[in-house]
Structure formats: C-alpha cells, structure tokens
Amino acid sequence: MLDLTPREYSKRSALTVNPAKTCQPVGAMYAALGIHKCLPHSHGSQGCCAYHRKFLTRNFRDPVMASTSSFTEGASVFGGGTNLKTAIKNVFSIYNPDIIAIHTTCLSETIGDDIPAFVATAQVPEGKLVIHANTPSYQGSHVTGFSNMVKAMVKYLAANSKTPNEKINILPGFVNPGDMREIKRIMKAFGQEYIMLPDTSGVLDAPMTGKYEMYPKGGTTVDEIIDSGNSMATVALGSFASSEAAYELEKKCKVPGKVLKTPIGIKATDDLLMAISKLTGKPIPAELEEERGQVVDIMVDCHYHYHGKKVAIFGDPDLVIALTEFTLSLGMIPKYVLTGTPGDAFEREVKFMLEEAGIDGKVKALGDLFALHQWIKQEPVDLIMGTTYGKYIARAEDIPFARIGFPILDRSVHSYLPIVGYKGAMRIIEMISNTLLDRQDRDAADEDLELIL
Numbered sequence: 001m002l003d004l005t006p007r008e009y010s011k012r013s014a015l016t017v018n019p020a021k022t023c024q025p026v027g028a029m030y031a032a033l034g035i036h037k038c039l040p041h042s043h044g045s046q047g048c049c050a051y052h053r054k055f056l057t058r059n060f061r062d063p064v065m066a067s068t069s070s071f072t073e074g075a076s077v078f079g080g081g082t083n084l085k086t087a088i089k090n091v092f093s094i095y096n097p098d099i100i101a102i103h104t105t106c107l108s109e110t111i112g113d114d115i116p117a118f119v120a121t122a123q124v125p126e127g128k129l130v131i132h133a134n135t136p137s138y139q140g141s142h143v144t145g146f147s148n149m150v151k152a153m154v155k156y157l158a159a160n161s162k163t164p165n166e167k168i169n170i171l172p173g174f175v176n177p178g179d180m181r182e183i184k185r186i187m188k189a190f191g192q193e194y195i196m197l198p199d200t201s202g203v204l205d206a207p208m209t210g211k212y213e214m215y216p217k218g219g220t221t222v223d224e225i226i227d228s229g230n231s232m233a234t235v236a237l238g239s240f241a242s243s244e245a246a247y248e249l250e251k252k253c254k255v256p257g258k259v260l261k262t263p264i265g266i267k268a269t270d271d272l273l274m275a276i277s278k279l280t281g282k283p284i285p286a287e288l289e290e291e292r293g294q295v296v297d298i299m300v301d302c303h304y305h306y307h308g309k310k311v312a313i314f315g316d317p318d319l320v321i322a323l324t325e326f327t328l329s330l331g332m333i334p335k336y337v338l339t340g341t342p343g344d345a346f347e348r349e350v351k352f353m354l355e356e357a358g359i360d361g362k363v364k365a366l367g368d369l370f371a372l373h374q375w376i377k378q379e380p381v382d383l384i385m386g387t388t389y390g391k392y393i394a395r396a397e398d399i400p401f402a403r404i405g406f407p408i409l410d411r412s413v414h415s416y417l418p419i420v421g422y423k424g425a426m427r428i429i430e431m432i433s434n435t436l437l438d439r440q441d442r443d444a445a446d447e448d449l450e451l452i453l
C-alpha cells in the first residue's frame with residue numbers, strides 16, 4: 001500500500017502527507033467530556049462535529065455526544081451568532097446538561113466569530129453554564145485543542161474563595177480513562193484528596209448497565225472545578241497538554257503548579273510519587289513501592305527480549321517524550337522520534353535525552369508519517385510504536401508494531417488499561433516483549449522454534 005514511498009528524504013514545508021495528528025476540536029471535545037453533565041458543542045458545520053464524534057467513538061468504542069451550530073451557507077457568510085444562540089437555547093431545553101463547552105472549528109475561526117459576545121446575549125438558564133475555547137485547526141493539533149479546553153475550564157470556573165481545601169489538583173493530560181483511573185488509584189494509595197481535571201473515566205469507559213445514560217456518572221463536577229482554585233497545589237502531567245491550565249490556575253487563583261512528564265515508565269512515575277510525597281509530607285505507599293520492585297524484577301527477567309533493539313516512536317508529544325525516556329531505560333535505541341504536534345520544546349527535550357544516551361537518532365516535531373517512513377526506509381528499526389496509522393508503514397516494511405497512543409482505531413480494550421504508573425510500565429514491557437517474541441516465533445525455521453524464550 002505504501003510501497004511507493006521514496007527512500008530519498010525530501011524536505012517539505014508546505015505539504016503534510018499522512019499526518020501524525022488530528023485537528024484541535026477532537027482534543028477539545030475529549031476534554032469537555034471529562035466534565036460531569038457537560039455537552040460539548042462544536043461551533044461550525046455538521047461535518048466537522050460528525051467527524052470528531054466518530055473519531056472519538058471509534059477510539060473509545062463508546063458513544064460520544066456533542067451538539068453543533070450546524071452552519072449553512074448563510075452562517076458561513078454572515079457569521080454563526082444566530083445559530084449559536086439557538087443552539088444554546090435548544091441544548092439546555094432538550095438535553096439539560098449542567099454546562100455546555102463550546103469549541104470552534106476552522107470555519108468559525110476564519111469568519112472570526114466572537115463566541116463570548118454571542119454567549120453574553122444568549123438565553124442561558126439560571127444555574128447553567130457555558131464556557132468556550134478557540135480551537136482553530138490550522139494551528140496545533142488535537143493536543144493543543146485539549147490544552148485550550150482545559151485552560152478554558154480553569155479560566156471560566158476556578159475560583160479562590162480563601163477557604164483552602166487541602167487537595168491537590170491533578171491535570172492528567174491527554175491520556176485514556178484507564179490511565180486516569182490508575183492515577184486516581186495512586187492518589188488514593190497516598191490517602192490524599194485530589195481534584196482531577198478533566199476526568200473521562202466513568203464517561204468513556206462507563207460500565208454496561210442496560211440503561212442508556214446521556215450523562216454517565218463520571219467526570220469532574222463543576223463544583224470541583226470551581227474548588228480547584230482552593231487547592232494546595234497543581235500537578236500537571238505532560239507539558240503540552242496540561243501546563244497552560246496549570247499556569248492559568250497559578251495566575252488566577254495563586255495555586256502553585258508543578259509540571260511533570262506523563263508518568264510513563266519508572267523514572268517519570270518515580271517523579272510523580274516523589275512530588276506527591278513532597279507536597280503532602282506523606283511517605284510513598286508500600287503497595288506502590290512493591291509494584292516498582294515488580295517492574296524492576298520484570299526488567300531483569302526479560303531484558304534480553306528488547307535490549308539493544310532499535311525503535312521508532314511517534315504520536316502525541318507528552319506520550320512520546322515519556323516513552324522515549326522509558327525505552328532508553330530499557331536499553332532500547334529510540335532511533336526515530338516524531339510527533340505531529342508543533343513545538344521546539346519537544347525536539348529539544350528528546351534530542352537532549354538521545355545525546356545523553358549517546359544515540360544518533362532523528363527527532364521531529366510537526367512531522368508526518370511520510371517522513372517517518374522515509375527514515376525507516378533508509379535505516380530500518382526492529383519495532384515501531386505508535387497509533388493505528390503506523391500499521392501501513394509496519395506492513396510495507398514488515399516491521400513488528402506495538403499500538404500505543406491516540407488514536408487506536410483497529411484494536412479494542414486499550415482505553416481501559418493503563419500505560420501510566422508502575423502497572424502501566426509492566427504493560428508496556430509486556431507489549432514490547434511479546435510483539436518482538438511473536439516476530440521471533442514467526443520467523444523461526446521449524447528446527448529453531450523454541451518452546452521457551
């Protein structure tokens with residue numbers, strides 16, 4: 001299928017082929033679903049909204065609800081103010097959410113619609129709320145959209161009422177509901193109260209009850225978001241997805257923020273645990289220490305499965321940065337590291353890690369999968385790690401492929417199972433090891449097929 005990708009690397013500035021990202025509203029919609037009883041609203045055409053809902057539904061295999069301003073030719077020329085005001089009125093009277101979280105699309109951004117001005121003259125029922133984030137898709141990526149929406153939650157809602165709540169705000173970043181559950185389990189092990197923002201667990205991994213719920217039980221409540229302004233500190237996981245909201249909380253409510261890596265792998269998880277311990281004065285829970293020991297034991301047991309293997313990693317920047325650190329600690333060689341999201345900080349951070357490890361690798365932000373494929377054609381790797389979109393390269397080059405990140409559209413259950421924390425580290429090692437061992441079995445001649453590897 002990708003057999004015609006040329007080996008010769010051609011520098012491109014105005015053309016993206018096989019993007020390693022999707023558009024801002026996808027991330028904004030995902031973040032908004034992490035508020036309890038929130039209906040995300042897409043201010044643009046129906047097509048955008050349908051695409052974004054479908055994208056999320058395919059990844060999480062759960063229905064994703066969102067409304068749209070349904071732009072027609074008239075709105076495209078004269079602006080979408082009337083459509084938005086009608087939408088707000090209809091959505092509150094028909095679907096009764098506590099809050100509507102509006103994000104823009106390319107079209108409404110290009111027109112220059114002033115959302116706060118429209119909302120100010122809309123009929124918002126008493127006790128109901130409307131927030132918004134600008135999410136033009138010709139800039140950034142779904143991660144930028146997620147970051148913008150989380151920042152908007154803080155900007156609109158967080159308040160310092162001078163009554164400290166002794167809680168820690170956790171901004172988990174663009175991770176799966178299963179990861180959010182795992183981070184909450186870590187906080188519970190510490191016996192520490194927290195506010196997680198946003199929290200899509202219980203929304204996009206809600207149990208089957210036999211009854212349809214428009215607004216499942218999960219999600220951060222509006223009251224919790226308001227109260228986040230009274231917390232003792234904010235721990236923001238993943239600088240690309242979470243730092244903006246943390247800085248906003250610090251600026252608006254004087255809640256000190258600490259930005260850490262997404263806790264993937266031993267070191268990044270250690271850093272999270274140490275930060276919580278330092279902030280709270282509580283010791284590291286014994287059950288988490290035990291899990292760490294298990295990860296180290298697993299690494300000793302099966303290091304020869306993956307040690308020295310070359311890997312190409314692509315996907316969202318926070319996840320890729322943390323995965324690069326983890327694969328380095330496993331003794332692997334991250335040869336190509338790429339994200340579709342723009343950001344010099346990504347390139348700086350990953351290049352630094354590779355240099356420290358003495359690895360001659362290629363690193364790119366705002367890159368595409370065409371570039372990744374060309375690099376792989378020039379010098380192959382032993383393993384590709386990334387989203388579903390990598391499977392075409394894996395097939396063309398016959399390279400083992402481990403699906404990790406967002407989106408994963410052709411496999412299921414991944415969104416329930418964590419890749420963060422020590423439990424997540426075990427899962428990633430299993431994923432890497434078994435993918436490589438499956439390949440070894442597949443390639444072995446009959447006489448070399450071993451029962452024990």
Ligand code: SF4
Binds near residue numbers: 023024048051138
């Ligand atoms: S028009 Fe813009 S917002 Fe709509 S789907 Fe395309 S990139 Fe996304």
